[in-house]
Amino acid sequence: MDRIIVGIGAALMLAACAPEPEPPVADARPVRTITVAKREAGTAVTFAGRIEAEDEVALGFRIGGRLAERAVSVGERVGPGQTLARLEPQNEMNALRSAQANLAAAQAALVQAGNHFSRQQTLLAQGWTTRALFDEAQKGRDTARAQVDSAEAQLKAARDLVSFTELEADASGVVTAVGAEPGEVVQAGRMIVTLARQGGRDAVFDIPAQVLRSAPSEPVIAVNLTDDSNVTATGRVREVAEQADPVTRTFQVKVGLEAPPEAMRLGAAVTGRLQMEAVPILEIPASALTRINRQPAVWVVDPASRTVTLRNVEVLRFDPASVVVSGGLDTGEVVVTAGVQALHPGQKVRLLGGEP
Secondary structure: OHHHHHHHHHHHHHHHHOOOOOOOOOOOEEEEEEEOOEEEEOOEEEEEEEEEEOOEEEEOOOOOEEEEEEOOOOOOEEOOOOEEEEEOOHHHHHHHHHHHHHHHHHHHHHHHHHHHHHHHHHHHHHOOOOHHHHHHHHHHHHHHHHHHHHHHHHHHHHHHHHHOOEEEOOOOEEEEEEOOOOOOEEOOOOOOEEEEEOOOEEEEEEEEHHHHHHOOOOOEEEEEEOOEEEEEEEEEEEEEOOOOOOOOOEEEEEEEEEOOOOOOOOOOEEEEEEEOOOEEEEEEEHHHOEEEOOEEEEEEEEOOOOEEEEEEOEEEEEOOOEEEEEEOOOOOOEEEEEOHHHOOOOOEEEEEEOOO
């Protein structure tokens, strides 16, 4: 029994003196990588838009009233001076007749005052009247003449009001919109007809500010019909909106088309293509992109220790296959492109492909 106890004690002493086993070393996780390098790239950017008239005007009456007739509809072609709509003219016609009567009365009063002045002038020369009566006759004649001038001006204003009851086209064009129907009471200045004047046509696009900043100066835009790519035209930027749309945060850009084909009718859907300038860019596969703090990020490999760190990057643009990075990476750095979802900061990795 004593020998058994002594043997157990000796075994325990030997176990206590033996060195502790080292913890198992975690295997390096295999990943695929790419070495970041700059390259020259000039991508093409496409946008959807529509055809609009280069010169479009909203026409309305100068006075208010009840719309009696609208002689045109959307899509009709009109010529200069053609009547587009009419207001009921009864009130204006009554005012015109009143102005005509006032002018006739003023002219009669002027004749009478002129005759009286002539008589007083003759009597004064013969010494049969006084200077006071002569001056009064002269004043009456001048007052009557002024009243005639006032009546003539009122008659002209009344005729203008009558003419304002008819809305006429100021140039040739196509009606693109109407704003009132017969029977409605309309206020002065309300849009009754929108007229696209004949002449140039614009392709109108809504473009993000990022593209505007990186676009070349005086670019040539290739435009084609969305439903028929064979109908094409080219144009240059004619106007850029000063303020972004409050909802989409895009800027409206008008491209003046050069000799557009007839098939590019007003309102037609078109696609514009802009070739960006070739500039040095840092491009990585889209599979390398992940997120941290709700921001784009990539895993960067330290070539010396073969460990990874997560770093935020700034994305200029992206598509399903690749990402163009504008900040956060430098040329020569190694980025993980496959296996990004199974990594954690400081983890050792084993490079499978694209090893620097």
